[in-house]
Amino acid sequence: MRIASLSDFLLQRIDRTLDAGGQRQPVNRQIYQVLREAVWSHALPVGLQLPSSRYLALELGVSRNTVTYAYEQLISEGYLETRAGSGTFVADTVPDRIAGAANAAPAVPPSRDEVGLSQRGARLVGQAGVNNVQWGAFMPGIPDVTLFPNKIWSRLQNKHWRRSRAELLTYADAGGYLPLREAIANYLRVARSVNCSAGQVLITTGIHQSMDLAARLLGDHGERAWVEDPCYWGTRSVLQSIGIETVPIPVDGEGMQMRPADLLQPPRFIIVTPSHQYPLGTVMSLSRRRTLLDYAATQRAWIIEDDYDSEFRYASRPLPSLQGMDAQERVLYMGTFSKTMFPGLRVGYLVVPKALAPVFGTGLSELYRGGQTFNQAILADFMVEGHFASHIRRMRMLYAERLHLLRDAIAQHFGGSVATTGGEAGLHLALCLPQDCDDLAICQEAARQGLTVRPLSRYYMDARSARRGLMLGYAAVPSEQIGPAFARLAAIIRAYWPAGAAPLPTS
Ligand SMILES: Cc1ncc(COP(=O)(O)O)c(C=O)c1O
Known part of the structure; x- marks a missing residue:
């Protein structure tokens, strides 16, 4: 394109550039957009000298400031460049070859095959268990959130906003808000017979994150995890997506039923729901618990206990956790407030053996850069004041x-x-x-x-x-x-x- 025609080029387009609401955009914005697109698509070749802002303003019948605004914006974004004493030029931003390829790209969004998912990504999306409907008859696993005591929550929330301390508004400490970790440890010791101190409790965004953290910090790509068959889809998806191989172990009326052949190939992880098998609901028998704990200790495998909903047991008292029976420190215990409070809260906890506590705190912050301390403070009060119970x-x-x-x-x-x-x-x-x-x-x-x-x-x-x-x-x-x-x-x-x-x- 010759410089002489740039004003015509702009005049034609500026008049027709209306925004989505049918409103005319400011002219300086229109000039900027037309020139940016022309540079990006190479309609204006690299190195082309643009007319001076004064000349272009006269040609377009606009103020010089209007053109200067567009030029300066394009210079700051790298589409145009100035050369001392010679003027403004189209910058060499993208090699021609690449720009050509970009032009040739189809205008339609790519299909799933073309989006270039990794094998793990394709597997995750292909077998996804998650459902967009999260409410109504008979959605499993959802508590009645309409009966949550909002007024109490809002009173506690207001109390914290009034005091608004910096520590509640920045990134979380490694492991989460200490008073909440203490409240959870107290609760777990009494209600779930979990052996722990606050230092072993890490606040996460729920069981998905607890499992992800445990598997990343303790497992290497290609290592194996025994999972109950059937099991929660999230367990399978989290583990597989970080390269842990999931080995299905059948479940009978006593829980995970290891076969002699399974025992010959010790896994790195054993993931179980001993208090309420998901989804069949069986309770792991004492003898299976003992077998698992002994096996994990001798094989140096990690048991990950998913205790997602055992607060709700109707005919008898909730059963003690598997972690509480473990004398060898091989169990990591995961719990969640998704069922006892509401799923959108996204708060859960991971209780790790003492020796792992410091490194897990570091790993948690390093990987996810935790926050939500404000909510954690409200939740701590909610527990301490007895509203949770x-x-x-x-x-x-x-x-x-x-x-x-x-x-x-x-x-x-x-x-x-x-x-x-x-x-x-x-x-x-x-x-x-x-x-x-x-x-x-x-x-x-x-x-x-x-x-x-x-x-x-x-x-x-x-x-x-x-x-x-x-x-x-x-x-x-x-x-x-x-x-x-x-x-x-x-x-x-x-x-x-x-x-x-x-x-x-x-x-
Ligand atoms: C067995 C099991 N584990 C974990 C979860 C999810 O827990 P969270 O919401 O804390 O990620 C669920 C949710 O239904 C579940 O059924």
């Missing part, structure tokens, strides 16, 4: 009632012909279906009808052993909606009930 007590009673209503609804529609598992504790139960029943199709149809249900088979790593069933959360379903919502689900189950299975009673 009373909220759990209140919710436990309510969830027990909802569980009862769900059980009644199941019995009303199916009598004894459909078994359930895992309904003694937690926030969900699993409804067992015949092996030739398509639990995924039921869930898809349920979703079309506004019900959120998870297929049990999707929690298995080994498709051959996958049991069919439905995961039903009841905690977050208002009591009066449980019966009607289950009636809708029962109709869908009937429609998908396999012809060869024992017939369901007519409702």
Whole structure:
């Protein structure tokens, strides 16, 4: 392009440059944008001298300041450059070759195959278990957040804002806010028989982060972790995404059932949910606990205990943690406030053996640069003032009632012909279906009808052993909606009930 035509080029475009709201942008902004695009696309070649701001302003019929603004902005961003005594030139920002390739790039967004995910990334996204719907009948694992005592929280929050100390507003200390670590240690010692002091408790953003930290600090790429089969999808995803190989170990009525062949190949990690197996709900027997602890100690494997919801046990007292039985310091214990408070809080804790505490504190800060100390201070007060314990007590009673209503609804529609598992504790139960029943199709149809249900088979790593069933959360379903919502689900189950299975009673 010859310099003589630059003013025409600008005049044509400036008039038509309207912003998204249909408003004309300031002229200095329009000149800047047109020139920037022209330089980027090489419509103005590298080295081209631009007219002086005075000349261009006259040609365009604008003030000189208007052009100067555009030139200066483009110079500061590197699109134009000035050469002492000679004027303003198009800068050599991008080698021609690369700019050419960029021009040739398709205008449409790349498909997933083209976005260049790593193998780990593709696997993570391909098998993702996360669901965008996080509320409503029968979303598993969600507490009734509408009953959270907001007023108490807001009073505590105001108290801290009034005092607003710098330490609450900067990055977190290694390990998190000390008074919260103390409150958690006190709570865990009493309620979960966890052997710990505050120094061993690290505040994380939840179990996902606790697991990520533990696996990164203690495991190397390619090392193996035994995981329960079935297990929580998050466990599998976190471990695999950092290169830890997950080895499925079946679960029976006593918990993780190691076979002789498994014992011959010791893993680096053993990930278990001993108090309430996820998703089947079994409790690990004492003899399995002992076997696991002895095995981990002799093989120098790390047990990672996921104690995600054992505060909610309805028929008996919550069972003590596996960590509390460990004399060899091989257990890392993970807990969360996602179920006892609300999931959006994103606060959990990791209790590590004494010897690991300092390095884990450093690792936590180094990797995630923790914050949220302000929320941690509110939570500490919430616990110390007794609101945490009373909220759990209140919710436990309510969830027990909802569980009862769900059980009644199941019995009303199916009598004894459909078994359930895992309904003694937690926030969900699993409804067992015949092996030739398509639990995924039921869930898809349920979703079309506004019900959120998870297929049990999707929690298995080994498709051959996958049991069919439905995961039903009841905690977050208002009591009066449980019966009607289950009636809708029962109709869908009937429609998908396999012809060869024992017939369901007519409702
Ligand atoms: C077994 C299990 N572990 C961990 C989590 C997630 O915990 P967090 O919200 O603290 O990451 C869940 C959530 O449902 C779970 O079921």
